Amino acid sequence: MVPRSPLRPCGEGDFSFMGDEIFMADKYISQDIEPKWQKLWAESGLYTTRQDPERPKFYFLTMLPYPSGDLHIGHWYAMTPSDAAARYRRMKGYNVFFPIGFDAFGLPAEGAAIKHGIHPYTWTMTNIERMRGQLRSMGAMWAWDHEAITCDPRYYAWTQWFFLKLYEHGLAYRKFAPVDFCPSCNTTLAREQVWGADRHCERCDTPVIKKELEQWFFKITDYADELLRFDDLDWPERIRTMQTNWIGRSEGAEVVFPIDTGDSVSGIGYSVPGIGAQPKSPESSNTQYPIPNTQHPIPNTQYPISNTAAITVFTTRPDTLWGATFMVLAPEHPLVEQLTTEQNRAAVDAYKLQADRQTEIERTAADKEKTGVFIGAYAINPVNGQRIPIWIADYVMVTYGTGAIMAVPAHDERDFAFALKFGLPIIPVIERPDDLARSAVWDGSVAGDFGAASTAAGFTWEWLAIPDRGRFYAVTLHGDDQVTAYVELLQAHLKAGHWADVVGRGWQVVFHDGPLALDSAAADAAIMARCHAGYDYVRQFATTMGMWWAVEWYRDVLYHAEYGTMIHSDAFSGMPGDVAKAQVTRWLAEQGVGKFAISYRLRDWLISRQRYWGAPIPMIYCPACGTVPAPYEDLPVLLPEDAEIPATGENALKFHAGFLNVKCPQCGGDAQRETDTMDTFMCSSWYHYAYVTPYWKAGQKLSPDETPWEPEAGNYWLPVDQYTGGPEHATMHLLYTRFFTKALRDMGVVSFGEPMLRLFNQGIILGPDGNRMSKSKGNVVAPDEWVERYGADTMRAYLMFIGPWDAGGPWNSQGIEGVRRFLERVWNVVVEVRGQESGVGSQGAEVEAQTRALRHMTHKTLRKVTEDIEAFKFNTLLAASMEFDNYLVKAKETAVYGTPAWDEALDMLLLMLAPETPHIAEELWQRRHGRGQFDPATSIHVQPWPVWDPELAKAETVTLVVQINGKVRDKIEATADISEAEARELALASPIIQRWLEGKTVRKVIFAGGKLLNFVVG
């Protein structure tokens, strides 16, 4: 993989830490200086954490690694720019806390136990030891003195303490529920850990299955609204959006649909006379939109309902209630059993079984044909008394809303498809916002020259045809007036026994003896009765919409989901779309048939895992007392070290008598421990608190009233000022840890509500093949060989240089040589003594100009580098540093060499590079300023970040761009503060510009920012 190094000279000796001998060869040998400085920094206590109330603190945190055994290139990509930014903050005068630890619980350790017979603890600790070494090779300023490992009993004692606190505060509960289960990992998963359309396990890609289990949940949904607020957070828009979508807040209404027993109402879905099918009253569609009075018929008091059962639905569109022509329950809905009639039971049971057997994948396949069965029961639409059939269908999810919907096929795409397939009535109740209507008039159904008459009346039409059915006048209309005029014209031409439709605005079927509006299920039935009588062909259609659907030209006007003026909705007809939803909701509440409601997509966090290698849930089940929490003073509930990990992949704790059997803390009787352990996201929800004082109160008895860290240290360091990590945790770790902190705030443990104030998401480094790196794909890039060959500084700088940090992308080693060469040049420009022959002969004025130019370059670069590191733009930071270095290489041959300006330039170059390439910067800094023995006070990493001089950073001269009509024609050197008049004069003096202006009239001259002049000529 790594080519043999031509850079590494052979036979370089050991270095010594003694006296003046800390500086070795005059060549840049990263393999020598990097371990040397890592050792000297560690030994001298340069990175020892100190609480210093005199200095402003800065808690800089990067997501903790899982100890898989090997650091990969992704860790370097995520961590070394973080380190650079942390180092920069430190040079800016902050007391920076940059801790590290390990997310050490989790399934791979058990896999190793089964495969290699190693105990998970041993495997984990061995990996951690190896990874510590790899992490050290980064040369990062880790606060190793605050390391925390989540599988340490001193750590998970507190994880369990948090569980008990959440339980006490009613935020942890146990529930029997169908949950996602990974058959490969042998454990349940939280919803967030199930990915993709095929619903696979986030860790091992195995499709999950459903299992009914008794499981522990955290009530994250209690904080749903608060989690949607990001007011105090400087977080990327992308993450905020992902969390917002994940929480999925929808506002709407809950509406109660009483069940109808059918005694006094006959027929399917047809209205009670006088209700629903009433003609539009002119008064109600006028400018006034009063809330309909309470005299409006309320069906559950007006209609005989012998059964008090009712179905509650959640809808985001209460304004479409009048168009609800059927209901759909999820097959798992508890009322299905009770409501299904005897005649329908066999079909319903078969459907339920079939839905149950289907995998989640099949059931949620996006383009799946709608299926469902009628259960034989009816409900009453509470707003108009319509009797509507109840179906079950798997497109309704039992987990969302109330598990039941009112189906409004005219304004919901799924309901539309379902109604069309099963011949259920589709009644539009929201006007088309575009006022568009279409009418197909079959050739031969009208007398006289209908086309000419239409044209004369101002209607646009064309001939369209359907094979086997002939051609038709395709008339397009806009607005009520056109529709009214058109209906009149149409009726005058229609032959007896024929009809034509108006679809879209003004829905109706016009018969030769008059129109019938499609404004109710009764009207739908009446229309179809006439049509069925008219043509055999039409008998295949059960509903008017079904008949219209057969004309393809109609299809895009038949259904819409937009808000708009309500129609066919009794007294609400005419209610404008922008207020309809709120008004109907208010009215429903007044009538006592509904209420404003919010529904969330977010589910409670399932934390039970049927695994050995996790923090045991500190709960005890007593036959006498029930569920009893383990007493605080007994924490930690230890994982038994002698547990045998079964080869079946089952939880070892279930088979460990010593762990399982316990005395009930309440009654002292025989009881059993909970054997499930906690989701590892529980451990990582509070690790940033653990770092403050790792393993606080280790070995002491815990109580509910303490703080899990030393309070004074917590007050000083918390919360996290800057967090960096991958965006893949948006809806998992980042949501959980916010919930956790809010819960802690409400318990009085912390005084703030957000754990991390600023967040930056770096991109993900993919394998060279463009795929996510994974052992199974064999595309994992190990950093160690590259570090050995080029050095940590080169590796750090290269990863920062390849592109914007938040972009990520496939690993590509092409270009790493360039970064190494850059560091070589930095080394040489500082270390190599210039020969005497260069730079001689410069005159005084020339030297002065060169000095000014050098200082300008120095301060300009410093400004750019400072701005870039603040914004994590490491790629352009390094490009600017390279330019600066290239400049210095040339300047070295001039008279500025050895002047104070030259020394300033070299020092600034090193200070600018200190965060990114800490070793070479320190080596060269010490060579320039060190005192032989390393004194941490002289370290470049504790030097103040330099300040640029704005006067020097400002350019003295600019290249004045001269354009003719926006095209660059000439460039002229000019002073930076050139006035417009001077610039014009200069430009007009240019022969090129003169040539371009010859014979043309200058209409306008634009002078921009003192650097561009544009002549607009005509």
Added chain:
RNA sequence: GCCGAAGUGGCGGAAUGGCAGACGCGCCAGGUUCAGGACCUGGUGAGGGUUAACCUCGUGUGGGUUCAACUCCCACCUUCGGCACCA
């Protein structure tokens, strides 16, 4: 299907209304070298041109705004990420 991000030389990328391609890789030529590597110098978007000056075109596609558009607006295409029958 919905939401979001992105599309620029052979490659990674820079420029967020004002010189398109900074910086780096690669490539070409030259220097150095016994030679190769390394290193140093110069060149390197496409087309035209007396291979000179210079001109034309060029940032996914098509329109638009502007003196001026990679940048802003509209429509579309492609890729990636997230969600996905969420009522």
